[in-house]
Amino acid sequence: MQYAKNILETIGNTPLVKLNKVTAEVDALVLAKVETFNPGNSAKDRMALKMIEDAEADGRLKPGGTIIEGTSGNTGMGLALAAIVKGYKLICVISDKQSKEKMDILRAVGAKVVVCPTDVEPTDPRSYYSVSKRLAEETPNGWYVNQYDNPSNTQANYEQTGPEIWEQTDGKITHFIVGVGTGGTISGIAKYLKEKNPNIKIWGVDTYGSVFKKYHETGIFDENEIYSYITEGIGEDILPKNVDFSLIDGFTKVTDKDAAVYTRKIALEEGIFVGNSSGAAIKGLLQLKDQFKPDDVVVVLFHDSGSRYVGKIFNDDWMRERGFLEDEITKAEDLIKDHLDKPLVVVRTEELVSHAIERMRKYKISQIPVIDVNGFAGSVDESDLFQAFIADKDVADRPIREVMGKPYPVVKLGTPVEEVSKLISKDNQAVLVDLGNNKYHIITKHDIINSIK
Template sequence: MEYAENILGTIGNTPMVKINKIIGDIPALVLAKYETFNPGNSVKDRMAVKMIADAEADGRLKPGGTIIEGTSGNTGMGLALAAIVKGYKMVCVISDKQSKEKVDILKAVGSKVIVCPTNVAPEDPRSYYSTSKRLAEETPNSWYVNQYDNPSNAAAHYESTGPEIWKQTDGKVTHFVVGVGTGGTISGVGKYLKEQNPNVKIWGIDTYGSVFKKYHETGIFDENEIYPYITEGIGEDILPKNVDFSVIDGFVKVTDKDAAIYTQKLAKIEGFFLGNSAGAAIKGLLQLKDNFTKDDVVVVLFHDHGSRYVGKMYNDEWMRERGFVEDVAKNASDLIKEHQDFPLITVKTEELVGHAIERMKKYNISQIPVEDTTGFVGALDETDLLRKYLENKNVADLPIKEVMRKPFPIVNKNTPIEEISKLIQKENNAVLVDLGDGKFNIITKHDVISAL
């Protein structure tokens, strides 16, 4: 009979899968190291059990103890599985940018989850770095994992992931591409592969808002590069000790939008239901395509499973709210798509300015067309009203016709976005769209900017 003694015995020996369509005209053989086949559905299972085993061996983790770790979700899952099998309690400290699914999954396997704000400095006592350290100091018989600086992290990949890739490619791997967070995967795999063949190129995928790429190229830790980003699992605002820059040949940065779009594309084009960092990795690979030849064997590692992102990158409404859609607005009808079924809010020339202000507040709009029996004869916007108010505190009691500006230009629904952009300027904050049959809609600066 063939069986594992417990769930930890199924970690590793994940498959290598050829990537066929999404790579376009890249001439090389491109293979995915598909880490979602680990029992915790991510590459982090490997280093989780290694870090625990090493901590047990040297006495840092004692029987019945509590494991405490700051995690983006995947390391927490790997640690939680090991904690269940080995009889430890598990506390995961996670940032609020991580998906709800990650929090729910950690709770489902018995972990206590503490959520901390993302947009704070690492040294801020509210950060998930500081919170996890503090909890470890306050909790009796506890062990703070610290995956960022824990050498067992990179060692796990040196001992398992790297050798697997070398064996599965029969030693023919020429490039390794992977997203970089704690640095354990790229450093452990990179070190092993370069020991077998110094000519293997190791490429890290970084994100905008992270410090890795510039630091690798210049040695400068630029705090101006640090700002909040959406992509999960890669990038850092610190320099983890596990990142061995000496084995990394280069970094390429991928935007939040491209990472999200290519996460969806992997599922729809290749049938790869993967996490956010996989989208970043495949887009980074495409950005590196000029580095590959027909004789190369490129391995890209995919970290985790798509089930942890169903409410985010696989949710069209979430994608649309952030502008993470590939639909390119070409004309007026595209720009009004989100509000084309709403009636156009207008005012009459003989109404009072106070009526216009009430309507603008009620419908949360910044500009409003003015009409009379002949059609559109003027317009108001909030900038006009503020200036008029400063000149005359009784402006709300004046007829609109006394304070209105010239009417908004009118275009048809097929007018190109380039022409609309030229019409929207300092003196004119909107255009009207003639939909036919006496119906009109409005395009504002916000609509144009949202479509960029």
């Protein structure tokens, strides 16, 4: 009989799959190392088990102990599987930008999940780095994993993933491409492959808001490069010890939008359901296509499963809210289709300015059409009201007609977006769309900006 003694014995030996449609413009053989075939559905299973076994061996982790780690979700899952089999408790500290699916999955496998804010400095006591360290110090028999600086992270990929890729390509690999987060995956694989063939090129995929690319090229840790981003699992605002820059030939940066769009393309065009960093890796590979020759063998690593991003990347509403969906917006009706259900907020000429201000606050809007018995008579804008207030502190008690501006232009549903854009200016902040049957909707400059791809 053939069977694994426990789930941990199924880690590794993930398949290498040829990509066809999503990389059609690349003149080389492109193969994906699909790490979602690991039992925890990510590449992190390998290093999670290795870090635990090494800590057991040297006494850092004792029987019945509690494992504490800051994670974007995948390392936590790998640690959870090992903790279940080996009898440890687990506390996962996770940032609030990570998907709900990741948090729910961690809880489902017995981890206690502590959620921290994303948009704080690494040294801030609320950051998931700081909280992880504090919990490890406060928890009896606790062990802080610290995947960023733990050498077992890199070693796991040197011992396992690197040799697998070399053997699966029969030593013919010429380029390796992967998203970089803690650095263990790229550094461990790169070390092994370059020992086998120093000519193999190693490319890291970075994200905007992360320090890796500029630091690799200049040696400068530029804090101006650090800002909040959406892509999960890659990029950092610190320099983990596991990132061995000497083994990496170069970095390419990928936007949040491109990472999300290409994650969906992989599913639709290849039938491979993988996560956010895989989309970034494919877009990065396409940006590097001039580096490849027809006889090259390019391996790209897909870190994790798309099941962890169902509520985000694979949710049309989430994608549309961030302007990531490739919807074609050409007419006025395209600009308003997502909020057609919302009524047009208006104010009458004889109402007080205070009424308009109250409506702006209630509906969180900046422009309101003004009507009288004959139809649209004018408009009010928050900046105009602000100027009126500076000139007259009692303006709130005056009628709207005394402060209103010109009526907004009215366009038809089929009016091209270019024509609508020309009507919005410093002196005119909105346009009305005629829906028919005496119904109207409003288009503001924010609708125009949100339509820009």
